[in-house]
Amino acid sequence: MEESQLKNFLSILFRIDGFSSFMLEYKSNIKDGFDFLDSFVEWRTKKQPLSSDENLIITIVREKINDFNKTIIPPILFFDSTQRMDESIVSAFSKDLNSAKTGRKAIVDAKYQRYKTITESFIYDEVEDKGLIEKYADAEHPLVYAEISQSVINSGAYTVGLHFLFKNIKFINSCPNVYWNSPFGLLGCWQSLWEFGRLLGSDIQNLPNQTLSKYYKLLFLLMSRAIAVGTALKMAQVCDIFRNRAEMLRLHRIPFMSIFMDKGFIASNMDVQFISDCYRGYMYSCELGIGDIFQQMLWDSKKMYEYGSLTQIGNYDNGYKEIEDATWMELVERGRIRSIEVSSSLCTDYENGLLQFSSDEWELICSKIASKHYDHCRKYDWKDFK
Numbered sequence: 545m546e547e548s549q550l551k552n553f554l555s556i557l558f559r560i561d562g563f564s565s566f567m568l569e570y571k572s573n574i575k576d577g578f579d580f581l582d583s584f585v586e587w588r589t590k591k592q593p594l595s596s597d598e599n600l601i602i603t604i605v606r607e608k609i610n611d612f613n614k615t616i617i618p619p620i621l622f623f624d625s626t627q628r629m630d631e632s633i634v635s636a637f638s639k640d641l642n643s644a645k646t647g648r649k650a651i652v653d654a655k656y657q658r659y660k661t662i663t664e665s666f667i668y669d670e671v672e673d674k675g676l677i678e679k680y681a682d683a684e685h686p687l688v689y690a691e692i693s694q695s696v697i698n699s700g701a702y703t704v705g706l707h708f709l710f711k712n713i714k715f716i717n718s719c720p721n722v723y724w725n726s727p728f729g730l731l732g733c734w735q736s737l738w739e740f741g742r743l744l745g746s747d748i749q750n751l752p753n754q755t756l757s758k759y760y761k762l763l764f765l766l767m768s769r770a771i772a773v774g775t776a777l778k779m780a781q782v783c784d785i786f787r788n789r790a791e792m793l794r795l796h797r798i799p800f801m802s803i804f805m806d807k808g809f810i811a812s813n814m815d816v817q818f819i820s821d822c823y824r825g826y827m828y829s830c831e832l833g834i835g836d837i838f839q840q841m842l843w844d845s846k847k848m849y850e851y852g853s854l855t856q857i858g859n860y861d862n863g864y865k866e867i868e869d870a871t872w873m874e875l876v877e878r879g880r881i882r883s884i885e886v887s888s889s890l891c892t893d894y895e896n897g898l899l900q901f902s903s904d905e906w907e908l909i910c911s912k913i914a915s916k917h918y919d920h921c922r923k924y925d926w927k928d929f930k
Contacts, residue, residue, distance in 0.1 A: 553577060556605050560598045562588050577609035578625075618884050619891040620768050623776045627725040634728045637680055637688045646670045650924035670926055671695060677704070686715045686723060686732025694739065700922040702914075709743075710910055712736040716762070717900055727773050731781060734766035738788070743913045750912075755905045760799045761890055762899045763792070768887035775828065783838050786825025790841075794818040807886045815852065815864060819845045819872070820879020849875060 557563045566587050570580075585602060588594060594602065606626070614622055648670040677696070680688050689708045697705035715723065716733050723729025741748055741759065748756065767789045774782035793800050797814035804812040822845035829838040847854055849872045852862035868875060893899055901909075 553605055553608060556601060556608075557581075557584065560588070560594070560601055562591060577612070578606070581605060581609065618888040620765075620884060620887040621772045623773050624725050629723060629726040629729060631685065631687075631726055631728045633680075633683055633685050634687055637683065637685075637691070640676055640679070641671065641691065644671045644674045644676055646672060647929055648926040649929050650926050652924070668698060668924060670924075685729065686712050686736060687728045688732070690732040690735045690739070693736070697739075697743075697917075698922070700920045702917040702919050706743075706910075706914060706917070709736055709739055713906055716766075717906070719894055719897060719900060724769065725773065727770070727777055727779055727781075730766060730770040730773055734763065734770050734785070737763050737766060740909060740913065743917060744909070745916070747912050747916065751908070752905075755901065755908070757799065757803070758899050758901060758905075760796065761803055761893065764789070764800070764803070765887055765890040765894060765899065767792075768883060768890075778832065780829075780832055780834060783825050783829045783832075783834070783841075786821045786828065787838075787841055790818045790821035790825070790844075793821070804882065804886055807889045809882055809886070812882060813864070813868070815848055816868065816875050817879045817883065819848050819864065820876045820883070822848070823872075823876045824880060845876075846872070 554567075563584065566584050569587075570583065572580075572583075581602065585594070610624060610626075646669075650668045650670070652666045652668060677692060680692060683689065689712050693705045693708035693712075695705075696708065699705075712732065715721065715729070716737050721729075721733070723733065737759070741763070744751075748759070751759070767785055771782055771785050771789070774785065793814040794817075800814050800817075801812055804814075822841040826835065826838050826842040826845070829835045829841075844854055848864065850863040850865055852864055852867065856862070864870075864875060865872070870878070890899070
């Protein structure tokens with residue numbers, strides 16, 4: 545925090561009884577104004593509750609810190625915790641969903657395998673409805689709708705699953721998004737938009753160029769925002785988002801090269817973004833103490849850096865160590881900066897309504913998906929894990 549701004553905030557806070565004593569006791573360096581303010585409020589509350597006038601002073605200072613942060617923090621990273629929605633319904637839904645699990649699981653190999661020596665698989669839980677769908681039919685929360693949609697679609701009941709997926713359009717397409725500062729709402733938004741693309745499959749390439757470009761831009765923006773807010777709140781889901789964003793950029797390199805170019809990064813290599821996201825996702829998992837689970841991300845980042853591939857390994861001449869003439873960590877940092885700058889620029893596009901889909905565009909997307917998928921009962925080899 546700049547010294548002039550710090551003095552301004554402190555001069556206001558000295559009007560509150562006890563603040564001078566708090567300053568004598570406070571030993572940490574004042575880097576984050578909100579953390580500092582919260583520390584003082586906690587310290588003072590233990591000794592004496594704040595009066596209504598003192599609470600007003602705290603509110604004024606908090607707003608000033610907020611306004612200051614907006615001027616120095618990239619838009620994609622700016623997180624206002626006071627704007628976070630009540631998402632208690634997610635916890636209630638998660639509890640009900642877990643109680644509806646039978647204890648049986650099925651292992652299904654992924655359709656697309658990235659490695660020669662590792663078989664990637666999904667583990668599905670068997671769930672009995674027990675009135676769950678009816679109970680949360682009007683939950684009005686993106687993640688609840690996304691979870692119901694994915695579960696039902698996995699069973700083969702596309703009509704019901706698509707109904708819940710399509711209910712999330714109003715959240716995905718709204719600007720401002722009421723869940724912009726709410727982690728679970730963001731998870732539901734990007735997961736649903738991702739699911740639209742998955743269900744379209746190869747037909748996504750038949751969308752009009754402008755629609756397809758908006759799809760990729762909005763998905764990248766929502767994933768980047770979910771990473772930013774999730775990181776601020778120390779959420780484990782961020783590790784998976786890093787992994788998925790890395791894969792998306794690697795597998796859809798052409799449209800994203802165009803997007804990055806439009807934002808000022810000429811001839812950007814999406815493999816460098818992959819290197820960066822995988823490494824950063826792994827390091828973040830280590831911060832949470834779950835690095836062992838996500839260690840493959842570290843190896844994939846290193847393999848891409850050294851060999852330029854996840855499978856055709858052994859030829860160092862193809863590695864980005866030679867192509868980019870940069871160290872592994874330099875490419876990680878390069879990718880980090882690009883992601884922040886591109887997604888922050890997309891924030892402006894989003895706020896100006898440039899990433900919103902028209903009703904005709906949504907109708908086209910939904911009709912294509914509905915025509916591709918029909919109801920059928922999927923059979924799984926369930927194993928009892930009770």
